[in-house]
Amino acid sequence: MLRDFGTVEPGSLSGPYDLCVAGTGPAGMTVALKVAAAGGRVLLLEGGGLGPTPESRAVYEGRNVGTVPYGHIETCRLRQFGGTSGHWAGRCAIFDRVDFEQRDIFDLPGWPISYDETYRHLDEAKSILDIPDAELTLEPATPWAEGPFRIGAYAMSPPTRFGVKYKAELEASGNIDCLYNANVTDLRLDENGERISAVVITGYDGREEIVEAAEFVIAFGAMENARFLLNANTQRTEGLGNQNDMVGRTFMEHFNVDFGKVLTTDERFWSEFVEEDGRTPPLMPTVAKMQDADIGNGIITMISAAQQRYYGRLAPYREARRAIICGVKPLRARVQENDSSLTCKDEYFIGTLTEQVPNRESRILVDPDDRDQFGKPKLLLQYEVTDQDWKTIESHAFELGKLLAGKDIARLRVREGLLDRTIGVGAHCHHMGTTRMSDDAKDGVVDKDCRVHGIPNLYMAGASVFPTGGGVNPTLTLVSLAVRLGEHLNAKAGRL
Ligand SMILES: Cc1cc2nc3c(=O)[nH]c(=O)nc-3n(C[C@H](O)[C@H](O)[C@H](O)COP(=O)(O)OP(=O)(O)OC[C@H]3O[C@@H](n4cnc5c(N)ncnc54)[C@H](O)[C@@H]3O)c2cc1C
Numbered sequence: 001m002l003r004d005f006g007t008v009e010p011g012s013l014s015g016p017y018d019l020c021v022a023g024t025g026p027a028g029m030t031v032a033l034k035v036a037a038a039g040g041r042v043l044l045l046e047g048g049g050l051g052p053t054p055e056s057r058a059v060y061e062g063r064n065v066g067t068v069p070y071g072h073i074e075t076c077r078l079r080q081f082g083g084t085s086g087h088w089a090g091r092c093a094i095f096d097r098v099d100f101e102q103r104d105i106f107d108l109p110g111w112p113i114s115y116d117e118t119y120r121h122l123d124e125a126k127s128i129l130d131i132p133d134a135e136l137t138l139e140p141a142t143p144w145a146e147g148p149f150r151i152g153a154y155a156m157s158p159p160t161r162f163g164v165k166y167k168a169e170l171e172a173s174g175n176i177d178c179l180y181n182a183n184v185t186d187l188r189l190d191e192n193g194e195r196i197s198a199v200v201i202t203g204y205d206g207r208e209e210i211v212e213a214a215e216f217v218i219a220f221g222a223m224e225n226a227r228f229l230l231n232a233n234t235q236r237t238e239g240l241g242n243q244n245d246m247v248g249r250t251f252m253e254h255f256n257v258d259f260g261k262v263l264t265t266d267e268r269f270w271s272e273f274v275e276e277d278g279r280t281p282p283l284m285p286t287v288a289k290m291q292d293a294d295i296g297n298g299i300i301t302m303i304s305a306a307q308q309r310y311y312g313r314l315a316p317y318r319e320a321r322r323a324i325i326c327g328v329k330p331l332r333a334r335v336q337e338n339d340s341s342l343t344c345k346d347e348y349f350i351g352t353l354t355e356q357v358p359n360r361e362s363r364i365l366v367d368p369d370d371r372d373q374f375g376k377p378k379l380l381l382q383y384e385v386t387d388q389d390w391k392t393i394e395s396h397a398f399e400l401g402k403l404l405a406g407k408d409i410a411r412l413r414v415r416e417g418l419l420d421r422t423i424g425v426g427a428h429c430h431h432m433g434t435t436r437m438s439d440d441a442k443d444g445v446v447d448k449d450c451r452v453h454g455i456p457n458l459y460m461a462g463a464s465v466f467p468t469g470g471g472v473n474p475t476l477t478l479v480s481l482a483v484r485l486g487e488h489l490n491a492k493a494g495r496l
Helices: 026-037 055-060 122-128 169-174 222-231 267-274 287-293 315-327 329-338 389-405 475-492
Strands: 002-004 017-022 042-045 060-066 149-151 176-180 182-190 196-202 208-218 260-264 283-284 298-304 348-354 362-373 377-382 411-415 459-461
Touching: 002 169, 017 026, 026 042, 026 176, 026 208, 026 475, 042 196, 060 362, 122 475, 149 377, 149 389, 182 208, 208 222, 208 475, 222 362, 222 377, 260 267, 283 287, 298 389, 315 329, 315 411, 348 389, 389 411
Parallel strands: 002 176, 017 042, 017 208, 042 176, 060 377, 208 459
Antiparallel strands: 149 283, 182 196, 196 208, 260 348, 260 411, 283 298, 298 348, 362 377
C-alpha cells in the first residue's frame, strides 16, 4: 500500500513490522522489496512527497565550513519518493578488484569484504537498474591508449527512476506499507538501551507516530545517514553508533577536475578512437600504475566540444557568441586567453572522475546554530582534500599529457591553477563513506553486514557504508550491497 502519512488515521499503524526501512531511494527501495518478496512485512517510510515539495527540500539545507568549497549540498540530493534516482544520470560501473585491497594510500583500513562478496548479487542489481545484459569487465588498452592506462567499462541505465518504476508495485503490495510525507525524526532504544524498538515518524503538521519493528534500515544517502545518527541523541548523547566518534567522518566525493584542453595534432586519433557520442572511451590508470605511483583510481574522458550543448534561457545567446568568436581566428585566440571555458567545436575538453581517499577530517557534522522544522540541527559539512588526493589528480593529468604528446596525437593545455592546486576539485554528487564498514568498531560505524556496531538490529544502506570510494560511479555497487542486506535480513529472520 502507498499512502500519504497525513491521511493515515492516528494510531492505526499496527506494528510490530518485521522491518522498518527509512528512505525510498535506490538503497532503501531495494532492501524493502527484497524482504517483502520473501514474505516479510515492511514499513517503508519516505520523508518527501511523491514529487518535490518546498517543505521537504528545506530539510536538506546545510552549509560547508571546510577549507575546500562544496556547492552541492542541496543540489545533489532529491528528498522525495524514489530519492535522488529522480535525477541521476544512470552511468553504471563496478569497482576494480584493487579497490578492495588494503592500500598504503589509505590511513584507515579498506573494505572488510571482498570484491566477490560485494558483487555476489550483481546480476540482480543490474536487473533492478535495467541493464541486465551489461558487460562490465574492463577492456585491455588499445593502440590509442596504453602504457599507464586501460579502458574502463560502463553501461547506461535508462536511467531507472525508482519512484516511477516501483510505484504501482508498492500500491498493490500487501506486504509493504509505504508512507510518504513521513519524516523519520528519531529511533527509540528498548528499556535495556540495547536494541532499537521503534521509529518516530513526524508529519509536516507536527503529528508524531511511534511504530515498532523487529529490524531497522536507514537509507537516507551518505550526508543524511550521518546527520540522522548524530541527531538521534535522545538516549545516547553522542548519537547512535557514534561511540568511537566515527559517524560522519571520511565523507568522500569523486573529484571532477577540468584538466584543460586537448589540442589535436593527429586527427586520426579522433576519427578512430572517439565514439558516436563524441567521447573517447573512459581511460583508467592501470593497477600497476596505481601501485607504483601510490595514487588512486579514476576515469578520464576526452569529449568533443561539438557535442557540448548550452542549456537554459541564455543558450541561444551563448551558441551565437561561440559561433561568432570561434569563426574569427584572432578574436578566438584573444578571448580564449582570458576565458578557458569557451570551447570551439573543433576542440576537445576533458571530463574526470577521481578517487578521494578516506580522511577523518572530511566529515559531516550538525549545525549548533541552525535547526530544521522538526527542531533537529541542520547539516554541517566540513569538506577537506588531502595531499594524497592532489597527488592522484596531478598524476592522472600528467600521465594523460605524456600519453598524448608521446604518441604525437595531441597536446594537453593544462588549466591554470592545476599545478598550484588553486583550481576547484569539482564534484559528481557521489556522497560516500560517512558510516563506513569496518571489522573493528574503532575504524567505522557498521560491520560487514552493514549493521551498526553495538546495535544488533540497526542497519545502514547506501554508499555511506563504502570504506573507500573507488574510481567509478557508486549506485550499481550500493544497489548490489542493498540486495545483499535484504538477503541477510531474510536469512536472519528465517525467511529464506
Ligand atoms: C545529478 C546527479 C547525477 C547522478 N548520476 C549518477 C550516475 O550517473 N551514476 C551513479 O552511479 N550515480 C549517480 N548519481 C548518484 C545517485 O543518485 C546516488 O548514488 C543514489 O541516488 C543514492 O541512493 P540512496 O538510496 O543511497 O540515496 P537517495 O537516492 O538520496 O535516497 C534517500 C532517500 O531518503 C529519503 N529521506 C531522507 N531523509 C529522510 C527522513 N528523515 N525520513 C524519511 N525519508 C528520508 C529521501 O527523501 C530519499 O528518498 C547522481 C546524482 C545526481 C544528483
